[in-house]
Amino acid sequence: MKKQTRSVGDYLRSDPLLRQLLSQQEQQRQLCDQVHELLPEQLRPHCLATVLVRDRLRIYADSPAWASRLRYLTRDLGAALRGAGIKVGGIHVRVLAAGRTPRRRPHAPRNLSPESARLIRQLSDEISDPMLSAALRRLSRHTG
Structure with missing residues (x-):
């Protein structure tokens, strides 16, 4: 008897919990795309992820400098998202830890x-x- 092979995607979609996680991930990706469209071109690559929990939007930036630039736009960004029908009560910008420590340059005594x-x-x-x-x-x- 020959076994039928199944794709990994089929396995992921067959489990209800994994299916829910995949759905949440897709919603977050779509929200991130919407946020990217509202950002100036130079900021888009530095906005790594977005997560909406209740009515609080978290935006993750790749460095403190870019996070600061994003913070200046939160009021306008919130208004634009609400105009697009997304319930956003507040926006918090965070720096996504890259898992590495910054290299320190040795200095001469x-x-x-x-x-x-x-x-x-x-x-x-x-x-x-x-x-x-x-x-x-x-x-x-x-x-x-």
Whole structure:
């Protein structure tokens, strides 16, 4: 007896919970497309996803800078979406964490000029607080 092969899509659509998740995902994609159409061209690639929960729309941006730019448009965007028949009570813009930490550029150690070191040493000799005086002497040794 030969088994009939089924596509993954058939399996996904056969489970009620998965079917509901697929439907929600499609609704979110359509909403994201609608939001993209209302955004200026330069902002569209930076709006990664949208989620509507009750009457609150969350827009996910790819960086804090672009999220800030999107926040300036929330009032007009909300009005345009309501005009299109979408119930939006408020819009919140968030940054979507990319799962990676930003790379830090190593920087060269900072050193005092000889003149600054001399002035700090001179000041440390005139300070009556022994702990502060010792800290200033240590600092004065960081010359380049």
